[in-house]
Structure formats: structure tokens, C-alpha cells
Amino acid sequence: MEPKALILTGNGLNTEKELDYSLRKSGARTRIATIYELLDRDVTLRDCQILAICGGFSDGDDLGAGVATAKRLGKLDEELHEFYARDTLIYDVCNGFQIAAKLGVFNNEDSQIDATLTSNDAGFFYDNWVRLKVNPNSRCVFTKGLDGLYLPVRHGEGKFVTASPEALQRLHANGQVVMQYVNRHGDVAAQFPENPNGSVDAIAGICDKTGRIFGTMPHFEAFNHMTNHPHYTRMKREMGAGVDDMEPDGIKLFKNMVAYFA
């Protein structure tokens, strides 16, 4: 089946262009909608299999990243639960991840927020590409078969923290830790800039208990073409035009999402 994806943007979210392209290129049909269109019931999730919440600065991050927009989306609780119950996928990137975390979708205990995203240790917004290792044992259906990723991050509040050591332990034990920042040697990175925000255990992405909701700070959709790669010209010197036949890491993930509905 060709899945239909709803790309949620507006109100300061801003990565709809590259998410739309990446999903279409990977075989999904797409519809870009604003949060308000969803709130006003002008569009519905009923006929969609994928929900992608954009990165950006919803509400300007004015009261903390994702906080305000999480309150707005809180009005759609019922519709979102209905959607989720249908064996669908939710991709939350950057601000989308922050919104999802503030909504508590990654919780294990229903009553409390287990984890959140907060200000980078360095104290400022930082844009660069980072190396990532993928947990092969995670439940995440998005990252199956992926590893050794190189992707851009660009955020000021991407530090992943948990409410308690137990909560962190639960995430690990449940296979919810999907990706970690690593250094050039592939070791989990504790320090800036390899770990760009100071996340605990260098966690860059997590999933919910089913593996069908994926929250990530790195932007898969921003690596949709080989020229996006910071070393594109170096790879070209090494391997010639063959570099253009490689598949960008980001597209691999979206293809996994589409394949989930095959």
C-alpha cells in the first residue's frame, strides 16, 4: 500500500518542504497541513498512515521548546489516540520531538512525564552534522537496518534528560533508546561538539513502547540528496560520480517508514 502521510506544520514549524520531498521520494503520498487546519477539523488524520511533525520554532519556543504547541495539540488528544491505535507511524523531528516529549508520548508510566528535552549544555543554538550509532535492539521500526548515520542537528534545546535514573533505565530496558551521538571512533560521545547538547547517555532519538513513534533531534529529512552531505566534494574526489548513486541516510529512514505499510 502507498501510505498517506500528513505533514504537520504552521505556527513556526518549518521543515515541511524537505519532509514532503523525502516522504514523496520514498513512496508516500503527502498532505501538508497546518496545526490550525487540524484543530479546525479542515483536515483529518482518518485516512492517513503516517503523521510527521516538523521541526522549527513553534510559538517561537517562547515558553520553552515545544511547550506552547504541545498545549495546542492537547486539544486533539482523542483524534491522535485514534490515529495511533490504527498501527500507524509518527515521526517527530526536532521541535516535533520536543512537542511530543512535552505531550508525554514516550512515557512508560501513564501518570508522569519520564523524559524531556531541555537547553543544550553549551547554552546556545548549534548547527552541525553529527555522527550517530543506531541501537540494533531498539523497538523502533523506522531505523531497522540503519547504522553509522551522519545527519545535521540544529537546535538550542535538544538535551535529552529523564526524570530519574530509573526512568532512563526503563527506556534502555524497553529498547526505546534508538540513537546515540558518537565520536569519530564510533564511541558514545559525552562531550560537545560530538554530543551537541549534553544529552544523558548521548541519546539523540527515542521511540515509544511500540516503536511506532520516533522522536529524533537529528534531521533525517535534511539529508535527502547526496549534495547535502558535508563531504560530498571529498567523496566525489575519492569515488567520482558514483557518489551520486548512493542513497542518502535520511531517505533510507523514510523508505523504512513506507515499507512498514507494504
Place this chain on the structure above:
Amino acid sequence: MADTKPNTLQVAVKPEFPDASAAAVKQDFTERGIKTQNVRTARKITFDFPLSEDDIKRLETELTDPVTEFSAINEQISPGDFDFMVEVSKKPGVADPQGRTAKEIAETILDRGVGEGSAYTSAQYFVKGGTEEELKKAAVAMLANPLIEDMRVYDYRTWDRRTGLHTVPKMVAGNGLRAGYVNLGVDDNALMEISGKGELSLNLREMRTIGSEYQRPSFVQERETFGLGPMPTDVELEVLAQTWSEHCKHKIFNAAVHYVDRETGLTIDIDSLFKTFIKDATEELAKTDKWKDKLVSVFKDNAGIVKFNNMWNMLMKVETHNSPSAKDPYGGALTGVNGCHRDIMGAGVGAELIASTDVLCFADPDYAGYLPSTILHPDRVRKGVFKGIEHAGNKTGIPTVNGSVFFHDSFLGKPLVFCGSVGVMPAEINGRKTEEKVIEPGYLAVMVGGRVGKDGIHGATFSSGTLHEKSPSSAVQIGDPIVQKRAYDFLIRARDLGLIEAITDNGAGGLSSSIGELAQISGGCEIYLDRVPLKYAGMQPWEILISESQERMTAAVKPEKITEFEELSRKYRVESSVVGKFTDSGKLHATYGSDVVAHLDMEFLHNGVPKMELEAEWQRILHNDDPIIADDSDLTAELTRILARPNIASKEKMVRRFDHEVQGGSAGKPFVGAQNDGPADAAVLRPFLDSNEGIILSHGINPLYGQIDTYHMTANAIDEAIRGVIAVGGDMERIVFNDNFCWPSPLEDKHKMAQLVRANMALRNYCLEYETPCISGKDSMTIDTEYTDQEGNKQKVSGLPTVMMSAMAKMDDARNFVSMDAKMPGDIVYVLGVTKDEMGGSEFYTSRGAVGDSVPVVDAKSAKVLYKSLAEATKHGLAASIHDASQGGLGVALAETAFAGGYGMDVNLSKLPTQDVDKNYKALFSESASRFVVTVDPAKADEFEKTMGSVQYARVGNVRAGDSFYVRGLDGRTVITASIYGLKDAWQSRFGWN
């Protein structure tokens, strides 16, 4: 029951988590020599609308992160043991974006409207250590800007925590709404007093011209029918002042100039620099086969529009926001960038934004000289400007992809903040050309976006003058990027649905300019000032008309489409209001309720300003200060020192705060190479993700050369911008320019005026020679600041005359992109172009306190051959790396090529193509134009050399494994022995992350 007293919510990071914003503040204290043991922060929201106890408790729960934060309601939060608390809040009437969001979210959480009240935010800093005196001083210097913010310092040990808890910075606007008259039938002194007191920036001749317009019998008679007297209303005088300001009318560029060249004896009378040297050159090029049909709309809209492909056009505009950034660096830069974004949004029927660029000039970051209280320290200015650009670009989802930072102490009074915006628009929508603004009488004038307040009054007139101690603070503003982003999303949708017939932004002069300018299309307008949505009640009609409150666009909408337009606007939660109607009356006619408050002749308004007549006299100033370098046998230390100079050193730690990846089309990034840290010569992006077509953005600037001759300064700026395009794999076929002139006032200075004439002459000559038209531009003609020195004497600091050229080029295939980093050991290193004895204005001379006289002279004819050959080579993938040799010369270009690639290099300059160069320091540090360092795969060397044809070049060495960087000089003897890591470290450690 809901109570009417304000409620406060305070939120702080739990002590067990690091407080990132506090860490930065602590660092700033340390840099100022203040020892603090601990700093924490809290944010406070004051809700000034009725809330029940349950309401506020609910807001507390919902707005506090349970993992990382704790909170307090209606009592002072206490994050520990401190000595002082500094609270910073916005002054009444200053935009408070966080407060706006807080109100919206309170309504969302409570699921009800809360009425007219507002929410206000403030920042609290808790400090342990330091004395009250030094804290107060430092806080003014780093935490608050007294122009727009109130700061309170409390002794934490003795302070009654209830003091100031519920302070509400509510705006209480003025009184009296009737327009008054201004009597211009007075003597010259009184006329100038009216202009000065009213911040009108109108000169005597202009004041007199306005005075006589009101003597014209037919005009007087016509006004009588509307109940208007025979003198201007305050509304009319303000509209004229805004429209006639230097900022809006470019009076200097349109003046009649008598130019005398004392060197050659040449005398020329010029009727408008702009027309003669800029517009005419573009018009000449527009007739050539190369540019025919490609220049879609030039010099007549908010941005220049050129063809991208058959489906799309591309746009560019570069603005400056120097005066506001001097007063409030954060707000000035933020509104500068977002304002320039609106130039793209306001071109034709509206365009999409795809990139921002920023070129910045500041005084020395370590400046230690005298600073009057009215001038901010350059490092504070730099930090504020960077923060402003960061928020403006990142929060609106527009990648910031190209720029540079230049330091010179002449920019102490006013920094130069060049904000560039690039966009694309479909060539046609429903068969209608998008670049055309069509307005018939009867179309409605609709204001879209933010509301109007007292912020931003007199921006246009203020920036047209010299900054002085009493410059108005109302001209300073904070922007709210999300309000603009929402409006942008809505307007693009409305455009695609064919709901917009014309659009422009509300920038300088506010509604008076936006509606006034659009009304030229239909031939008149009516403006209903009482229908303009305001931030608060009590504004005067003239204030409503000229306020430059941010995030507003004015669209022309057909009456039959207004309902659909307004409904769509509501869907995007954007405020749109019909505030006027276009007519063909030939008049700008404004009413407030039933009162007519302005009735101006459109022709007089737009063309009545008297032409200026200016004198220019050129006499070269010789510096005769070439330093004598007795021994240049070892230049290792010299190269290391030059690499660490602020103008050469890496700006990566500043620039990584800008998002350059959003929209997903990033190819050539600001920093490239093995570790993503080499300095790129230009940006490459793919605006359409399903296509390989690209756009290249680069720029050229070097005010140092202008100390010798602004003619050559301008030629070098053009050449440098073109070099950037060629270096990343572009070609000469599709390069267009935006020109920016920033000048110290040439009004009473024949030399400065002559410098301006010469810069314009170069612009025309080189644009014609390179066949690269200017499509848009902007001038800022008063980069002067007056202040009082320690002895109480009046002083003036004036920025160096500066031309900044921004280039935009279509790239057929972004996969041909070339980066500047050496790629592989064994690759051959070439230098293309001739190195001459041109040390004047070089970084090498500047570092020795010298200027010199031998400024680099651009030989465009031979450069053109070089650029075409190199473009041919990159099309065939023959160059592994290309780096432009500019500031710092070949020495810097070679070193950067090597260390960005992570490889060493062997270089021998004995075969370097030179002219009159007999010294190694000249070979390495002369800044002759039109040169590149190129590395080439040995297997492709023959083909590369064949492609170079008649170009002057030399093989000068090889990339090598390891980290050794060796340079042999002109005589074959070693002059540099270094490690690339040492060189890179010098280049990188000049600026820190803070």
C-alpha cells in the same frame, strides 16, 4: 471567582540541572572581571487579566516542565542562596513576543478568551558574589538595554519579596486624537526648529517647498472642501517627511553632482549617480543577447527579480539596518533581517524565501578606548547582532547561508549590518505574471500581520541622519518572528489562490509608505486610520500612519475576493484588516472617523522633493607609509599572526548559531572540509529539492581599500563576489548583483562625495565589463555618530566608505559544486592569476598600522578569461578544490586549503606568475585580485592545464600526507615551515563560543 489583580507565574530550572542561560551570564560577568560564585535564572510571566485561583494553578502545572523545572505563583521564586536579584522587563509599549505567546497559550489551556488584558514577561537573574555597584554597571552593559528595558536590582538578603512582584508594564498611550496644523509661514530658523524637534530630518529647502505647496490657490481651495486649512496637518507633514527622507527617496544618489578630478583635471556634471552609473548599466546589459528576457523586474520593486528557469524566477534584496543596530543590537538586527525578508514577501504578488545572508562590520572586539554612554561596546554590539540574526532566521525557517564579519574601529558609532534575502516565485500563477503589481481603483488596501503601536516611530527619518545623544528610542524595536512566519505562510497560500493583486511591506514610513507607494499604480488612495488595529488605545492619527511596527504587509485585494482573503487569514490565525481603498483621485486622502486628516497631491508627495545639488572634488590622499620589512627569510610566525587577525580568523563559532540547513537544499555550506571547518567562498543551495539546479550566493567587501581609492575598492568588491561564484563551481553566465553603499555623510564634504562618485564609476565600468547587472540595491548615507568626549568636546566617528556587493548566480547542476579544502595527498596545487606588488590596504599592512598606496587594481579583461576557463574546468569536474585568494593573500589561501583538507602541502613560489614582486612577503600577502588556489587530481592535470589555455598560472606544489606545510619562496629557499594544526589553531582560537 476570577480576580482582577495581576497574577504572576515564575519558573526556574531545578538546582540539580544546569541552567544554560545562567552559565552564559556567569561567563559574561567573568569576562568583565566580576567574580560570581553562582548565577541562576528564572522567567516570570505576569498575567494582567482575570484568572481564578484554579486558573492560575492550572497554568502553573501546564507551563512548568515536571522533569527539569519548578515554579511559584504570586510569590517570589527562590532558586537558592543569593546576594542579588536582577530583574529585566520590557518597557511599556515595547513588543514582548513571549508575553504574546503566554496570553495565547493561557487561552488555549483555559479553553476560553481572556479579554483585552496582556501577559508580560521578565527575566530574573540571581547572583551570588560581586557588589551591587559592579553588578548594576555590568547588568546595564550586558543584561538590559535601558532604551527598551527596565532593570531592577534587589539586595536578595534584605529585599521584601513582595516589592515589584506584580509590576505591570502596561502601555498608557497619549491623549487627544485630533490632527493639529503646523504653521510653516515662519522664518527659516523656525522652519528648521520644526524639522528638528519633530525628528523630520527635512532640510530648509524641503521645508520651504512644502510651505509653498500650501500657498497654491487651487490646492488651498480643494482642501477647504474637506474642511482643511491652508497649512499642513501634522499627519501630512509626517507623511511628507517619511516619503522624502533620504532613507526612502535616496536624495543623494539622485542629486545633480558637479565632479572635479584634481588629478586628471576632468570635470563632469552628473544627473543622478543612480541613473548614470547603476541603472543605465543594467539597462545596457538588458539589451544584450545574454540578458535579454532574463531581467524580469529590476530596480522598481522591493527586490530584484530575474529568471531562474522556465517555471520560476529568483529574487534578491540586501538591506542595511545600521542605526537601529547601534541603538539596540539585538532588536536592530532582528528587525533588519525580518524586514529584508518582507522585501521578498513584498515583491510582485509575493515570493517564497529561500535564504538569508549577513555581512557585518564592527569595531575591534577588544576595543579598550573611551566609550561615551551613548555608544555600546563593539563586543556587546556583535553579540546582540548575532543573537538577532539567529532568532530572525532560525525562527522563520530561512537558512542563513553566506556572510562575513569585518572589523575596523571606524564602525564604533554605527556597525554595518547588511541583511540579505533571497527568494523564488513561480513565473506565472493562473496565467498571470507574478512580478506585476496590478491595482485598479476600488481595490482594497489590506494590512496583514502585526498590530500598530508607538514602537518604530521615525525610523526612516532617524536612520537618515547622524546618530546623536538624543536620537529617539521609539525608533528602536523588538521583532516577533513567529507573527511574521504565520503571516508569511498565509500570504503564500493566498497568493497561490490568486487572492493578491499586489503586495508590499510596511517598513520605513509604515502605512504612509506602503499604501502611498502602491497608490502610485492606481493613482490615489483613501486611508481609514480609525480602522487600523492598534496594540493599545490612544494613538495619534499621524502615529498610526507612520509607525513602523513590525511584521506587517499591505496587500491590494479585489473587493469580490476580500471575504475569501479574510477567511483564509483567520485559518492561519493572522489578523487582516481593510484599512483603505485605492482610487484614481491623484490624492493620498486619509481620514480618522469623519475627519479628514490628510489630503496630499500624489504627484507632489512622490516627485515634489527638490533635487539636491552636490559638489565633489577628488584629490588622492597619499599615505606614503609602506612599512620596511628588512628580513622576510622566515615568514612562519608572520603567517600564523595574520591567520589570527580578527578579519582573517575563523568565525565558525559565531556562525554555527545560524541554521543553514533548513529547507533541505543545503549543498555548499558556510564551513566545509574534512572537519566541516574550512571557510567556504560561497554558498550553494538547491531551491527545488526534486531538481539538481542550484543557486550560488557570494559577496565582496573590503573597506580598507577605500582608504586609498574607492574606485578600486568597488572593483575589488565586484571581483571578489564573482570569484566566490566561480570558486564553488559557478560560471559567468548568470551572475547578478545587489549593490549596497554605506557612506559617511557626503553632504558637506566634497572629498567624501568624490569617493562616492568614484565608487559608482567603478560599479558601472566593471559591471559592464563582466556583463553582470545590478538588479537591486540600497544606500545608507549617514554612517556617522556624534558624541561628547571626556573633556566635554563634541566628536564624530564616521565609518569607512563601504561598498558591499552581493552576487546571486544560477547553477545548472549543483553536483558540480567545488569546495575549498584540499582533497587528497598527491593532488597538484596551482595558483591562477598574477600576483602584483599591491600591498595597499592589505591585512599585512593593516596589521602594521599602515595603509599604503598600491591598492589592488582589477584587470577585468584578463580576469574574465580566467573565470570562463575555470568555469569550464569545474563543469568537467577537473578541479578537486578551489579557494579564492583575497584578504591575507596567497599565504592565507594556501594555508586554509591545506588545513581544511586535513593534509600538509609543499609549495614552491619560484614559478609564481608575478609582476614587480621581489619579496617573499609580497608574494604571500599581496592581495592582488582575480587569483585562486586550485588543487587537481594528477590524472586530470593535463586536461586542466589545456582548459586553462592562455590564463597565467603555475603549478606551485602538491598536497601531501601528514601535517607539514612547507613554502619555498621566490628564490627557492624555505620561508614557511609549519604544521597545519598549528596554523589552524591560530586561525580558530581567536574567537570563542561565547
